Amino acid sequence: MATRPRLxxxxxxxxxxxxxxxxxxxxxxxxxxxxxxxxxxxxKLDHLSNCHYFQAYTTDHCLDLINxxxxxxxxxxxxxxxxxxxxxxxxxxxxxxQLSYIYLFNITPYNQNSVRxxxxxxxxDNVQLLTEQIRQDIENFEYSTYKSADIQYILGDSAAFFxxxxxxxxxxxxxxxDIAKNEMISRVRAIYEDNMCRLEEIGLxxxxxxxxxxxxxxxxxxxxxxxxxxxxxxxxxNEIFLWRFYIxxxxxxxxxxxxxxMDSQSKCVFRGQRLYTxxxxxxxxxxxxxIAMTSFLSTxxxxxxxxxxxxxxxxxxxxxxxxxxxxxxxxxxxxxxxDISELSVCKEEDEHLFSIRSLFRIERVEYSDNIWCIDLxxxxxxxxxxxxxxxxxxxxxxxQSFFSERHEPLFTRFLIDQNSSFLAFQLLxxxxxxxxxxxxxxxxxxxxxxxxxGNSLTDLEKINEFExxxxxxxxxxxxxxxxxxxxxxxxxxxxxxxxxxxxxx
Numbered sequence: 001m002a003t004r005p006r007l008x009x010x011x012x013x014x015x016x017x018x019x020x021x022x023x024x025x026x027x028x029x030x031x032x033x034x035x036x037x038x039x040x041x042x043x044k045l046d047h048l049s050n051c052h053y054f055q056a057y058t059t060d061h062c063l064d065l066i067n068x069x070x071x072x073x074x075x076x077x078x079x080x081x082x083x084x085x086x087x088x089x090x091x092x093x094x095x096x097x098q099l100s101y102i103y104l105f106n107i108t109p110y111n112q113n114s115v116r117x118x119x120x121x122x123x124x125d126n127v128q129l130l131t132e133q134i135r136q137d138i139e140n141f142e143y144s145t146y147k148s149a150d151i152q153y154i155l156g157d158s159a160a161f162f163x164x165x166x167x168x169x170x171x172x173x174x175x176x177x178d179i180a181k182n183e184m185i186s187r188v189r190a191i192y193e194d195n196m197c198r199l200e201e202i203g204l205x206x207x208x209x210x211x212x213x214x215x216x217x218x219x220x221x222x223x224x225x226x227x228x229x230x231x232x233x234x235x236x237x238n239e240i241f242l243w244r245f246y247i248x249x250x251x252x253x254x255x256x257x258x259x260x261x262m263d264s265q266s267k268c269v270f271r272g273q274r275l276y277t278x279x280x281x282x283x284x285x286x287x288x289x290x291i292a293m294t295s296f297l298s299t300x301x302x303x304x305x306x307x308x309x310x311x312x313x314x315x316x317x318x319x320x321x322x323x324x325x326x327x328x329x330x331x332x333x334x335x336x337x338x339d340i341s342e343l344s345v346c347k348e349e350d351e352h353l354f355s356i357r358s359l360f361r362i363e364r365v366e367y368s369d370n371i372w373c374i375d376l377x378x379x380x381x382x383x384x385x386x387x388x389x390x391x392x393x394x395x396x397x398x399x400q401s402f403f404s405e406r407h408e409p410l411f412t413r414f415l416i417d418q419n420s421s422f423l424a425f426q427l428l429x430x431x432x433x434x435x436x437x438x439x440x441x442x443x444x445x446x447x448x449x450x451x452x453x454g455n456s457l458t459d460l461e462k463i464n465e466f467e468x469x470x471x472x473x474x475x476x477x478x479x480x481x482x483x484x485x486x487x488x489x490x491x492x493x494x495x496x497x498x499x500x501x502x503x504x505x
Contacts, residue, residue, distance in 0.1 A: 026051045028052070028054070029054050029066065029078050029079070030053060041079070048131065076100050077102075077134060078101070079130070081105055103121050103134065105130055150294055152291060152293075154290040154291065158389050159393070162390060166427060171248065173499060174498065184242045184246070188223055189202055202223060205222075212253065215353075218353075227243070228243050237431065238436050254340075257338035257339070267327075268325055270300055272321070272324075273322060274319045275319065276319055277318055277319070284365040288362065289362055291361075291362060292357050292358065292359050292360075299326060303323075305350070306324075322371065322372040334380035337352055358378065433505070435502075444503050445504055462483050462485075
């Protein structure tokens, strides 16, 4: 019997390697002599996220590694020592155009001016300084290069698209707390614990952020922009969930701006960036199809500025300069794209920002005047092509029970094949159970309970006892006790109160 795609499964593990397998590989090749401190260097490289390193012993071996299919189309960094530079460096540069960055690692003095190549990042005699430079170069490269994880092909994987669409609808219905803000700040502090500049930014953000200023923060070159978009592109619901407070703030502010800027005229905006060649190939073979951008999408009304952002890349480079030309019709008032230039730190960029998971149709992909031109049309969820793809999923998984006030209580439903509302509740439960159980989640739940039972001293005493003594192994004992927890859980499930259910997870 044929099976339909599974949209949810209570026992399914989250694929933490999703981004690694769907986005370009980051490879570090070591071409070092026997006198280099390879052991110490390898130990430091182990701490670089999602990087793979390989030891080459000759230039021929190095060339063989770079030409492997799983390496050559990705980001390739070469760490080389002096003996190889003296004898083979110019040859290496000629025969290995795939190299993205090159580092000279050596403890003896060397004339840096003798190396004239834009990919050359410097001479390092200190392992810590070298690995920090590599970390910074990878970070900068990733944010100037949109990875394949940024683009979701709706027709090719409509189940995954619908799953994440459902997830973001849930986030829209959560009430945000200071605890949620503190959880994100704690996370980014851990990521940047060795970066004093970033830690200062985080401290300023913690003290100065307020919701109506979110666009200004987003357009500032800081941890905020990078961290938010990294989470959105990760497909990791735990990472995305950490940023729920700010995703909601940014989307709400964009919608507010859109309503003020209603324009009866059609318009075009542009985006310059770099794309990997295999992403270009996929776009070129998908003309006429729909895509969704997984993160917020920055564009400009200035074509020449977009061209500057795209830059110039060699014809044989694994990454190519591209310019998106995005057409927005006058009759599509559901598309969320606002002119944020007045609120932006960089007012001269004339930035127009599309909200999260915006939809586009690919119209044209062509190479012209040393740059790739990609024409897109922005569409909304009323688009006929989109409805054809998504309506079958809507029929199976009804959203009415959660995202409108008209619904029947869960306990009065019949479990029949056509009961889409019950399946929707199962999907919500699946998403909830995938989220990590953290101390912040526990704090948020206890705070909510205290607010709901603020007028009952008996229940407040029980909540205090729960906070002091609860262990996971005592869950059944607490559930079978006729206490605040039992009452609150049953009421939330009966009323399908998304916020309360998630805080009780």
